[in-house]
Amino acid sequence: MQPLRRWAIAAGLALAGCGAVGGAEDFSRLDQAQLRAAGPGLRVRWATELAPHFGGPYVPVERAAAALDSEHGRLYVGSTQNVLWALRDNGRPLYSYQTESSIEAEPTLDPDHDQLYVTTVRGVVHALHASSGKLRWKFETNAPISRPGVLSEDALYLVTDDDNVLALSRSDGSVLWRYKREPRAGLQISGHAGLLLRHNRLFTGFTDGSIVALSPGDGHVLWLVDTTLDFADPTQTEKGLVDVDTTPVQVGDLIYAASFLGGFYAIDAAHGAVQMRNPELTGITTMTNDEDALVLGSAKSGVVCLELPSLELRWKRSGLRGAPGSVSLRSHTVYVTETRGALLALSLADGREQGRLQTEHGFAASPSLLDGRGFILGNSGTLYAFDY
Numbered sequence: 001m002q003p004l005r006r007w008a009i010a011a012g013l014a015l016a017g018c019g020a021v022g023g024a025e026d027f028s029r030l031d032q033a034q035l036r037a038a039g040p041g042l043r044v045r046w047a048t049e050l051a052p053h054f055g056g057p058y059v060p061v062e063r064a065a066a067a068l069d070s071e072h073g074r075l076y077v078g079s080t081q082n083v084l085w086a087l088r089d090n091g092r093p094l095y096s097y098q099t100e101s102s103i104e105a106e107p108t109l110d111p112d113h114d115q116l117y118v119t120t121v122r123g124v125v126h127a128l129h130a131s132s133g134k135l136r137w138k139f140e141t142n143a144p145i146s147r148p149g150v151l152s153e154d155a156l157y158l159v160t161d162d163d164n165v166l167a168l169s170r171s172d173g174s175v176l177w178r179y180k181r182e183p184r185a186g187l188q189i190s191g192h193a194g195l196l197l198r199h200n201r202l203f204t205g206f207t208d209g210s211i212v213a214l215s216p217g218d219g220h221v222l223w224l225v226d227t228t229l230d231f232a233d234p235t236q237t238e239k240g241l242v243d244v245d246t247t248p249v250q251v252g253d254l255i256y257a258a259s260f261l262g263g264f265y266a267i268d269a270a271h272g273a274v275q276m277r278n279p280e281l282t283g284i285t286t287m288t289n290d291e292d293a294l295v296l297g298s299a300k301s302g303v304v305c306l307e308l309p310s311l312e313l314r315w316k317r318s319g320l321r322g323a324p325g326s327v328s329l330r331s332h333t334v335y336v337t338e339t340r341g342a343l344l345a346l347s348l349a350d351g352r353e354q355g356r357l358q359t360e361h362g363f364a365a366s367p368s369l370l371d372g373r374g375f376i377l378g379n380s381g382t383l384y385a386f387d388y
Contacts, residue, residue: 039355041345051381065106078103147194177219194247205244223272258284297324315351326366337363
């Protein structure tokens, strides 16, 4: 394994220039890797290489977000190199932990109990002591895991890419319950919806087009919405692309989720009754929200910001390089990853560009944002730290 290479970036350079929506910005070159950054929405502090440089046309797609522990000044991030890195928030390595396959999901962290759960594309769950990287237990799900788990007091909840939801005991990894959906034939979108645990309900979506609420206690179905019943052409279910790949979000009494071809849904969280469907908002794979806005990332429409609770359009930004990989929201700023370009910082008010981190290979991972500091792993294997 190659040692980490770390370099600092002058904060003053990162403050140069801020472009508007659709503008042709000229961003200052900051280092020998041809990194470009500008604008007050992104102030790059340092960068660390977590993977070797690839000389050919192939560059791995890095999907893993970092788990942040602000109390102890640590972060934990995995990569395609089959390694989990534990780092200080200044980029100094603490330890590394070798896994049997690549890591695509953000680790699940409980800093108060010194517990860290790392999952891999082979479906292995590694339960570690967060401070040392020492293994507590290991469990094999036998299916890829690309979404982070969520924690209750005694359980770790995970969803696999083959439509299994599992509850594992945090103490020893034993299976508490399991719920499975059978996939339909046809093409599927890469990736999977994650889990939302709110008010003693566990929400997620599946590749067969269903949106489901489960009981976290025993996994029984509280309600289910089959979005394929809304297709005008019933044979579409056989062709595919009916996935619900968005991790649901809850605002008040409503759950928001989306089918890739079926459109955007607002569903009563308690009973599963569909309150609204917009069949024109398709291609959605990611969403986020605050109290008065909902931001959607769509392969068809780009980035769409809706008012809450009216769901009226506030603004839309298209013309991205590739599809929006993820959307995140902090401090009235929307952070959008381009699969073939930059990490963008957009104003929540009007969508105008507040800053960007430009790379050659783009971003598939989501940024991790906490207390004014952010971290994101680029597809070239470089981890960037920035202030926002």
